[in-house]
């Protein structure tokens with residue numbers, strides 16, 4: 001018989017002992033957790049409600065750059081989550097995140113990674129939710145490695161690729177805003193206001209000497 005840890009089998013019954021024995025054996029071997037607590041799901045960051053955009057990064061060291069994407073999304077009032085998930089260090093969790101993306105209602109996933117960056121491509125191969133890739137800069141190739149790895153996806157599985165580093169993180173988030181704005185008039189209004197402010201900033205401060 002197969003046993004699903006999520007099944008509602010009452011604890012303490014003889015059937016429960018019989019049904020869960022294989023699970024606990026496996027759990028002990030894996031040093032995992034009892035039924036009802038899905039650590040992998042938790043590890044994949046699948047917890048939040050009302051999340052429209054996921055902001056993923058391959059390492060905690062990417063946060064300083066990827067934070068810009070979160071800041072933009074939050075400034076537009078878009079529900080988002082930030083998670084460290086790696087295509088090579090935690091491939092199972094990254095796959096699980098991608099597999100759940102559509103049913104969770106995510107409209108886009110922003111994926112930032114450096115070096116031989118394959119997080120965006122690995123996610124894109126498992127979901128039709130649009131993947132917005134942000135190549136991140138690192139020594140010694142300053143992001144050219146990540147740029148090429150992200151932009152040069154073989155045909156059939158697209159990744160929308162943005163600029164290296166902070167500009168890319170910001171623009172990927174703005175692109176997600178624009179995607180949401182196609183069906184959300186309020187978001188369209190906010191995006192137009194954001195653009196108008198950029199114009200205003202230039203018009204109001206045309207002389208660079210005023211910066212001192």
Ligand code: RP5
Pocket residue numbers: 057058059060061062086112113114115136138
């Ligand atoms: C990638 O490898 C990450 O996205 C990061 O940019 C790069 C280096 O990771 P760390 O060694 O700094 O954790 O997976």
